[in-house]
Amino acid sequence: MSASLIYDLAPIGSIVAWSDGSPRPPERHKKKLSAWQTRNSQGRLIRKEGKRGVGATSLTPCFTLHEGELGANGIIAIRIHRTFSLDSGLAFKVVERPALGSVRIFDRPGVNAELVHLAAHRQAAVEWLTRHGYPHAVLSEVTADEVAADHIEGRTAA
Structure with missing residues (x-):
C-alpha cells in the first residue's frame, strides 16, 4: 500500500513495514545488506503530521515510525x-x-503528540508512567470504534 494509505488508515501504535521491492542480498555482502535494510524494515507508527508551513515553504504531510x-x-x-x-x-x-483495550501513552497533548509507549491496559500504562518522566503525558485507549474505523470504503490498512 502507499504511504498515503498508511497515513489515512493505520492507527497510531501499529507496526508498519516498508520495502523498496528489491531482494535481500546475502549476509556476506555487508555493505549491500546494510543499504538494503535501510530501505526494507519495520517500525511502530508513533506520529502523523499534517500539512504545515515553515516560512514561505509548505511541507507535505508525513508520518514517523520508531x-x-x-x-x-x-x-x-x-x-x-x-x-x-x-x-x-x-x-x-x-x-x-494495536490491540483493542491497549493504551497509548503520548508525550504531550495536541496534534504534534508523539507515542512514547503502548501498554497492554490502563493499569500497565499508569505503572509505566510512574517509572518514566513525562509530566504532560496523555493516555488514549484503543477503542472498538477506532478498530472499526480501519475499514473505510471497503479498504483496510492491512
Missing part, C-alpha cells in the same frame, strides 16, 4: 525514527495493529 533503539545495560542512547512523506515511492504494509 524503528529501534541503541544502548546497553537498560540505558537507551539513541532512538531510531524514520519519517516518510506521503509521496514516498516505497511500499508499506501494516504488520500489526
